[in-house]
Amino acid sequence: DTEVTQTPKHLVMGMTNKKSLKCEQHMGHRAMYWYKQKAKKPPELMFVYSYEKLSINESVPSRFSPECPNSSLLNLHLHALQPEDSALYLCASSQGFDGELFFGEGSRLTVL
Amino acid sequence: GENVEQHPSTLSVQEGDSAVIKCTYSDSASNYFPWYKQELGKRPQLIIDIRSNVGEKKDQRIAVTLNKTAKHFSLHITETQPEDSAVYFCAASPMDSSYKLIFGSGTRLLVRP
Numbered sequence: 001d002t003e004v005t006q007t008p009k010h011l012v013m014g015m016t017n018k019k020s021l022k023c024e025q026h027m028g029h030r031a032m033y034w035y036k037q038k039a040k041k042p043p044e045l046m047f048v049y050s051y052e053k054l055s056i057n058e059s060v061p062s063r064f065s066p067e068c069p070n071s072s073l074l075n076l077h078l079h080a081l082q083p084e085d086s087a088l089y090l091c092a093s094s095q096g097f098d099g100e101l102f103f104g105e106g107s108r109l110t111v112l
Numbered sequence: 113g114e115n116v117e118q119h120p121s122t123l124s125v126q127e128g129d130s131a132v133i134k135c136t137y138s139d140s141a142s143n144y145f146p147w148y149k150q151e152l153g154k155r156p157q158l159i160i161d162i163r164s165n166v167g168e169k170k171d172q173r174i175a176v177t178l179n180k181t182a183k184h185f186s187l188h189i190t191e192t193q194p195e196d197s198a199v200y201f202c203a204a205s206p207m208d209s210s211y212k213l214i215f216g217s218g219t220r221l222l223v224r225p
Contacts, residue, residue, distance in 0.1 A: 101156075
């Protein structure tokens with residue numbers, strides 16, 4: 001299985017809602033990532049987990065809260081988001097720190 | 113920190129022609145340079161990568177060259193086909209930031225049939 005699976009594919013939420021994005025991989029990869037991608041822009045790194053520990057937080061606002069329950073799962077909890085947070089949220093995984101990133105299809109988030 | 117610049121932002125070629133996309137990086141300690149292809153509405157996927165101990169790497173119609181002295185690397189696609197139409201992102205991995213890829217701004221490639 002060489003897939004990274006993300007749910008949901010689409011999410012619409014109000015600024016007062018609480019929701020979560022989920023990501024799963026079964027490739028035995030030890031690093032998992034959250035990226036944010038705006039239209040016509042490159043992916044922008046948000047968080048990196050290495051061996052289930054948060055190793056990089058790119059100064060992301062606290063309304064985004066990552067969680068890594070185990071080596072296969074990665075969540076992104078969303079609370080009190082702003083309309084400018086609307087974007088495609090991509091999860092990725094990799095075996096090592098400088099190898100191929102395997103991306104999921106993304107969760108397209110719209111904040112009203 | 114590392115900065116990656118990518119040119120051109122858009123590229124239109126006739127089917128069968130070659131396409132070249134160029135990137136420059138700022139951190140001389142960067143040692144890993146992947147290229148990702150992202151089709152419309154799809155996930156980015158690695159198409160080729162090169163490490164700093166190699167000057168050139170080829171995979172069928174795709175090749176990447178790296179000039180460490182000048183701090184630039186290029187993607188070459190020969191005999192382009194309509195299915196090559198996509199956005200291509202270069203990236204560099206700084207030595208001081210494990211797990212962190214710095215992406216270029218992307219090149220939208222259109223292959224005209």
